Amino acid sequence: MQQEIKSEATKQLIAEKAFNLFYKNGFKSTSIDNIMKETSLSKGAFYHHFKSKKEIGLAVIGLKIQKRVMDVMILPLKEPGNAYDTIENVFTKRLKGFSLFEKQHGCPMNNFINELGDNEIAYQSALKNIIEDWKNHLIQIIERGKLERSIKHDTPSEAVAIYLISAFEGIRGLRKLYNNDAVFDEFLTGLSLYLKQIKF
Template identity: 45%
Template structure:
């Protein structure tokens, strides 16, 4: 039991440090040596827990990125209340909460998608599962809005969900190009207007 806890703690430490390095420097640019140096553990500890960097990347997506997206963008959609208000609050509150560093660095999910998307591997599959889960949560809140009357019945839930998730992620990527919030604020206003007209 004690060994299992130690192994779990080691895997968690490696995963957390890997996430920080992938977010700051990119997945491909980050070496196993850099990650292990940040943990203070030996390279042998890495290979005792992971076959390779791709396997670690999958765990980063499933543990670190899934948790971040779930807590910020999925869990709030299941709150009690009027669907459109919940949808608006979830997207706009998160959008306004990003720090200056997060604006400059972009979204860790989007960054990873842009870096490795399209490859046929487990890391790509883990990213698709994450996005699919997010989109389906948005679909469900829109369908709830159909029932409570806050969202027009003719609103196509799947199309609106894909648009909301992809535009939100897209703006996070675009913001990395600019040193000010002019486009960021314009998008925020457009996002609110889009949700209001659903």
């Protein structure tokens, strides 16, 4: 029983270090040796817990990235308050709260999507699951906003959800190219303008 806990802890450790390196340097540029050097464990340990590089990639997407999106973009949508303000708050605060590292290296999910989204079906569907989850929760809160009259009743929920996600992931990429926040500030103005269109 003690063994199971240790085994799980090792898997988590490997996934944690792998996520950091994937985020910093990209998936293809990160080797198994790179990852295991960070864990201070051996390559043998890696292949005892994961059967291939693909598997650690999928584990990072399914564990680390999914949790990240859930914690910072989805769960905050369930906070009390009217739907419109909540949506505006979540996107705005997130954008304003990024660390320098997060500004420089973009969105880890978007990085995966653009590096591996067209490579293998396994990556595709793992990433799609997260996007669909995010999108569905956005649709849900937009619908709530219609009922409580904070959002216009004729708002196309799916379209707005997809447009919000697209723009957000897009700006995370663009920000990599700059070394100041001007582009973020302009984006926030553009976003605010967009949201006004659906405000009740």
